[in-house]
Amino acid sequence: KQEVTQIPAALSVPEGENLVLNCSFTDSAIYNLQWFRQDPGKGLTSLLLIQSSQREQTSGRLNASLDKSSGRSTLYIAASQPGDSATYLCAPSNFGNEKLTFGTGTRLTIIP
């Protein structure tokens, strides 16, 4: 059974800093891995998807890396802004049915 751990559970940083969010998973036989953002009381917004054959994916100030063999992914946020404050969730998916397994997320607060 896939288990996903996200550390830290919460993080507060001053505006402008670069930061890294960590995700680890126990079953490396994944199809892909997605990072999502969730604002309070809202749904999930997909940020980045990394296929199992890829090492990293970039979108604007966001960069996600994947090390499938070690069961780890990181989300790098450059030049953080108050609008980045949200909960960030990582979720690897299984082959065959693409079921996602979620961690409990990292709640990020950017201090102006």
Added chain:
Amino acid sequence: NAGVTQTPKFRVLKTGQSMTLLCAQDMNHEYMYWYRQDPGMGLRLIHYSVGEGTTAKGEVPDGYNVSRLKKQNFLLGLESAAPSQTSVYFCASSYLIGYTFGSGTRLTVV
């Protein structure tokens, strides 16, 4: 706009009542899913479907039933609601290129 639409957005039920949550997607995705999200528990998979006419159990299926009669729709039913089913329910769809989530249904069972 293309995406996943959930109805209703909010609902209050009394214990023992039944209801159906509707999920509709217009992206021609094969796979559809129902998750519930509870504080401190993350999102947990209730049921999923890998194609029209198919359904399968997820991590927490007890007390729920689903149907996928049409490719674009995935229905989640509660036959006899219990307070433990108070949660936020999310529907999602996918096929090869990642997930799209609906905006959620906040259900309270009193």
